[in-house]
Amino acid sequence: MLGELAAVKENIICVDMALKPNKQIVHVYINFILRAVRIVLLLALYCYYCLFCKLLDGGWSSWSSWTPCTNKCGYGIKTQSRTCTNPTPSPHGNDCVGNSMRVDTCFVITDTSKYADCSEVKAHCESASDGIYHVTLWNTKRKIQVYCDMTTNGGGWTVFQYRYNGKVDFYRNFAEYVKGFGDLRTEFWLGLDYVEEISSQYKSQLRVDLISANGTTAFEVFDKFSLGASPEYTLHVGSTLSSHNIGSSGSFGPYHKDMPFSTYDNDVDKSSRNCASTYHGAWWYNKCHYVNLNGKYLIPGDIDDKGINYYSFLGRSSLKETRISFRRSPT
Numbered sequence: 001m002l003g004e005l006a007a008v009k010e011n012i013i014c015v016d017m018a019l020k021p022n023k024q025i026v027h028v029y030i031n032f033i034l035r036a037v038r039i040v041l042l043l044a045l046y047c048y049y050c051l052f053c054k055l056l057d058g059g060w061s062s063w064s065s066w067t068p069c070t071n072k073c074g075y076g077i078k079t080q081s082r083t084c085t086n087p088t089p090s091p092h093g094n095d096c097v098g099n100s101m102r103v104d105t106c107f108v109i110t111d112t113s114k115y116a117d118c119s120e121v122k123a124h125c126e127s128a129s130d131g132i133y134h135v136t137l138w139n140t141k142r143k144i145q146v147y148c149d150m151t152t153n154g155g156g157w158t159v160f161q162y163r164y165n166g167k168v169d170f171y172r173n174f175a176e177y178v179k180g181f182g183d184l185r186t187e188f189w190l191g192l193d194y195v196e197e198i199s200s201q202y203k204s205q206l207r208v209d210l211i212s213a214n215g216t217t218a219f220e221v222f223d224k225f226s227l228g229a230s231p232e233y234t235l236h237v238g239s240t241l242s243s244h245n246i247g248s249s250g251s252f253g254p255y256h257k258d259m260p261f262s263t264y265d266n267d268v269d270k271s272s273r274n275c276a277s278t279y280h281g282a283w284w285y286n287k288c289h290y291v292n293l294n295g296k297y298l299i300p301g302d303i304d305d306k307g308i309n310y311y312s313f314l315g316r317s318s319l320k321e322t323r324i325s326f327r328r329s330p331t
Helices: 002-051 118-124 174-179 191-200 252-256
Strands: 074-081 101-108 133-135 143-149 157-163 203-210 216-225 240-244 321-328
Touching: 118 133, 118 143, 118 157, 118 321, 157 191, 174 191, 191 216, 191 321, 216 252
Parallel strands: none
Antiparallel strands: 074 101, 133 143, 143 157, 157 321, 203 216, 203 321, 216 240
16 A cells, blocks of 8 residues: 555656646746737837827928018018927927028118108108108109218208219200209219209208218318209308318308309309319309319319319319218208
8 A cells, every 4th residue: 555655656746847847838938928019019109109209290380470660661670480380299299490480671661752851751760771762842842853861960961962983974054954964873963953942941051071082081061051043043051060171271162152053054153264164064163163073073083173173172183972962950
């Protein structure tokens, strides 16, 4: 009996030892399956991210309308904006690339034709810049274009003569000087008729700007400027209010004031000669001139009475650039 029990025990031990390798194999299989499932889940999450999350990168909306110009007259700034909401980026998505705002300059063109001169334009449009403007003359209601200097000494100057390269011939007859000639964008003479009407409405200042051959600048400002009526267009000018690089000899005002305007075909100066013809110009000549700003455009620096002279600035030396303008006197 005891022998039989011993034999059974030995068989059980053998069976147990035979099953142990099978359990290890089962554990290996289970671990393999778990790892495979884990990898599959990670791949699934990665694919989800690739297929869906990247579609939720941020996108820009359309640009908004431009904001109103910061200035109501002249140059200013306007802006446009957009948002990163088309679509809004997901938590893991990329933000929009670029700027949410853009800025540009703007220019508001005010209807200046209701104003009579550059002084009025400046008074109603402080930010107005240098350039050509439409105005309506106060008396005759004629609509004309004028060039306005809006920067020099506070601006508001109506420019009626500008020369800088000699491409416009200023040796003209009386009718052309009355009407005006040239191009407001380059060299020009506005016209005696227009200057007379504009300057007759208010007390005005006259300004003369000069540039020499080497670039030296000078200016002179006079008060009580106006022109007499047609056909004389007599020059009325008062005392010097301010100046720069202007000497005392050969003064413009005292010598040329109260003179009518002369041209080669309208000789009304005090000389026995025809001053306009002799000095190749047109001006308010006396017994001829200390100033000849409508004379022949010569090589700047040439010494010649027929050139563009201003005796109290460099004497008979021909000038490179000149500008004559006027504006209402401050009240």
